[in-house]
Amino acid sequence: MTGTLYGVGLGPGDPELVTRKAARLIGSARVIAYPALAGSDSLARAIAADLIPADAREIVMEVPMTPAREPAQAAYDTGAARIASELDAGHDVVCLCEGDPFFYGSFMYLHARLAPRYAVEVVPGVSSLTACAAVSGRPLVARNEVMTVLPGPLPEAELRRRLHAADTLAILKVGRHLPRLRAVLEAEGLAERAVYVERATLAEEVRLPLRDAPETAPYFSMILVTKGADPWL
Amino acid sequence: MTGTLYGVGLGPGDPELVTRKAARLIGSARVIAYPALAGSDSLARAIAADLIPADAREIVMEVPMTPAREPAQAAYDTGAARIASELDAGHDVVCLCEGDPFFYGSFMYLHARLAPRYAVEVVPGVSSLTACAAVSGRPLVARNEVMTVLPGPLPEAELRRRLHAADTLAILKVGRHLPRLRAVLEAEGLAERAVYVERATLAEEVRLPLRDAPETAPYFSMILVTKGADPWL
Numbered sequence: 001m002t003g004t005l006y007g008v009g010l011g012p013g014d015p016e017l018v019t020r021k022a023a024r025l026i027g028s029a030r031v032i033a034y035p036a037l038a039g040s041d042s043l044a045r046a047i048a049a050d051l052i053p054a055d056a057r058e059i060v061m062e063v064p065m066t067p068a069r070e071p072a073q074a075a076y077d078t079g080a081a082r083i084a085s086e087l088d089a090g091h092d093v094v095c096l097c098e099g100d101p102f103f104y105g106s107f108m109y110l111h112a113r114l115a116p117r118y119a120v121e122v123v124p125g126v127s128s129l130t131a132c133a134a135v136s137g138r139p140l141v142a143r144n145e146v147m148t149v150l151p152g153p154l155p156e157a158e159l160r161r162r163l164h165a166a167d168t169l170a171i172l173k174v175g176r177h178l179p180r181l182r183a184v185l186e187a188e189g190l191a192e193r194a195v196y197v198e199r200a201t202l203a204e205e206v207r208l209p210l211r212d213a214p215e216t217a218p219y220f221s222m223i224l225v226t227k228g229a230d231p232w233l
Numbered sequence: 234m235t236g237t238l239y240g241v242g243l244g245p246g247d248p249e250l251v252t253r254k255a256a257r258l259i260g261s262a263r264v265i266a267y268p269a270l271a272g273s274d275s276l277a278r279a280i281a282a283d284l285i286p287a288d289a290r291e292i293v294m295e296v297p298m299t300p301a302r303e304p305a306q307a308a309y310d311t312g313a314a315r316i317a318s319e320l321d322a323g324h325d326v327v328c329l330c331e332g333d334p335f336f337y338g339s340f341m342y343l344h345a346r347l348a349p350r351y352a353v354e355v356v357p358g359v360s361s362l363t364a365c366a367a368v369s370g371r372p373l374v375a376r377n378e379v380m381t382v383l384p385g386p387l388p389e390a391e392l393r394r395r396l397h398a399a400d401t402l403a404i405l406k407v408g409r410h411l412p413r414l415r416a417v418l419e420a421e422g423l424a425e426r427a428v429y430v431e432r433a434t435l436a437e438e439v440r441l442p443l444r445d446a447p448e449t450a451p452y453f454s455m456i457l458v459t460k461g462a463d464p465w466l
Contacts, residue, residue, distance in 0.1 A: 009363070011252065019359060020256060021249035100363040108372040115370065122367035124434075126252060126357045130242070130333040134355035137348065139341040146395065147382040154377055162379065165398055201357075 003087040005118055006094045007101040007111060009125020010047040013220075014201035017126050018047065025094050025123065026051040031086045033059035033079065034096040035106045043220075044096035059083060059093070063106065073109070080113040087118050100127040104151075104172060128222060129170050132197040136207050138226045141168050145227075152177040152223075156184060163188050169225040174198075178217040182210055185225065194225045236320040238351055239327045240334040240344060242358020243280040246453075247434035250359050251280065258327050258356065259284040264319045266292035266312065267329040268339045276453075277329035292316060292326070296339065306342070313346040320351050333360040337384075337405060361455060362403050365430040369440050371459045374401050378460075385410040385456075389417060396421050402458040407431075411450040415443055418458065427458045 006025050011017035018026075026032070026048050036042035042060070045052070052058075061079035064071040083093050101107035101122050111120060129149065133140045141147045148166035150159065152174045163169060163184070171181060174196075185191040196213035198206040198221035206214075210223060239258050244250035251259075259265070259281050269275035275293070278285070285291075294312035297304040316326050334340035334355050344353060362382065366373045374380045381399035383392065385407045396402060396417070404414060407429075418424040429446035431439045431454035439447075443456060 009359075009367075012357075014254070016254035016257070017252045017357065019244065019250045019252050021247070023253060024249070100359075100367075102366040102372045103363055104374055104376075108375050111370075111372060120370070122370065124245075124250065124359045124363040124367040126242075126333075126359055127363055130336050130357040130360055133335040134242075134333075134357040137344075137353070137355065139335045139344060141337055141382065142341050143337075144384045144386055146384070146387070148399065149374065149380040149382075151377045151379070154379075162398065165395065166381065 001090055002118055003090055003092040005083060005087060005110070005114055005120045006092065007097055007107040007120065007122045008094055009097050009100040009105070009123055010044055011126035012099055012128045012131035012201045013043070013047060013199060015047055015050060017131070017201060018051070019123070019125065021123055022125065023051055026096070027053065029053065029056050029092070029094040031059065031091050031093045032056045032096060033061065033083055033093055035061045035063050035079075038062045038064045044098045047098065048096050059086075076109040076113065080110055083110065083114060084118070097125065100125045103127045103129070128172070128200060128220070131200040132170070132222045132224055135200045135205060136195045136197055136224065138195060138224055140170075140226065152181055156180065159184055160188065163190060167227060171223040173219060174217045174221040174223055175219045176216065178213060178221070179215060181223060182213065185210065185223070190225050193227070194223050197222050197224065234323055235351055236323050236325040238316060238320060238343070238347055238353045239325065240330055240340040240353065240355045241327055242330050242333040242338070242356055243277055244359035245332055245361045245364035245434045246276070246280060246432060248280055248283060250364070250434060251284070252356070252358065254356050255358065256284055259329070260286065262286065262289050262325070262327040264292065264324050264326045265289045265329060266294065266316055266326055268294045268296050268312075271295045271297045277331045280331065281329050309342040309346065313343055316343065317347065317351070330358065333358045336360045336362070361405070361433060361453070364433040365403070365455045365457055368433045368438060369428045369430055369457065371428060371457055373459060385414055389413065392417055393421065396423060400460060404456040406452060407450045407454040407456055408452045409449065411446060411454070412448060414456060415446065418443065418456070423458050426460070427456050430455050430457065
């Protein structure tokens, strides 16, 4: 019998936003896997730190942050091979994922490599999307409203084209694109309805009107463009 | 000192997908509030049933399911007034919300009424969106992909216009609109990439290719139109 791979969403950062199912799976795991940006600590491991058994084996996937895809793909190839060895030996593997595994999560790269050959269960987690809405007190969508989720690195022409196609916009992966995104939203008359959130639910969380956001943003940051509260009265 | 209103997301249905924070807040609550469709049991209460203290007071908001908005608004007016009485007396109130409170959640109607006057904390939950993706093994979005979330009751012309505006589509609140939505997706050449999910993570969960979906769907159902797994390899 081969083992099962669990892709476990950990939520946005606050360890209390881990689900009871994720906590149970991690707490009884014998093999844990997680990505870490090369040279950095793993946020996923930090969120789950108080749950990981002291004697669990840990498979760390060091993922280089480069514009080229090949180095990251090679890191996931290597990680998938190490996970496959454990599964072949009949051991379950719990893979830790920031946020939700299937919402811009790196677990998708392991899923693509391993789901054709092994039993895989994905445990959904609280996504950064609703966490940013919660901490900023901004309802996302109600009734028949439409929401669009856009990655910040999109080219400007595509951003502009999509900005007016929904009632609510969430722009993820803001990072170094913040000045450009702010300029586009200002030009399109949407900046006054926009809030900026970084590291939602962590101690270092920042929430600001977009106009007051810093010039440089971390990768884990988001801009929400929502309606006011009135439409829900 | 007035009390604090907590809007607590419970996730899609499996009680194990409740976060540790939600479990702590519910387990120590003295006053619990939740909506129930008039004449039905409350799904929110059912998800949290094993956590609710036996001596907690319960405020039930019976919400009529009518096309007109006024009867539901009146139910939230009454519920908000009862919650306000508890908050004025210095009692915290924990409001139970299916999924995430700010993602098509009825908590938004209480938030609009009470957040201007009282301390409100929103605790995000696992949304049906990522839960449906997890149980169907369908990654939602990666890299620079765009996702649009559409409510099923949208008029056909608007649906058609928006269908091609994103890499991934999630159509919520499918319910009685299923035959119409299926016909539109077939006409637009998207049906083969579409899966149908109802009551994700509950014992009665149903997952089917859209072509095999039943003619009548419950309110808690979704259609996901995603790419295949290949783009993530």
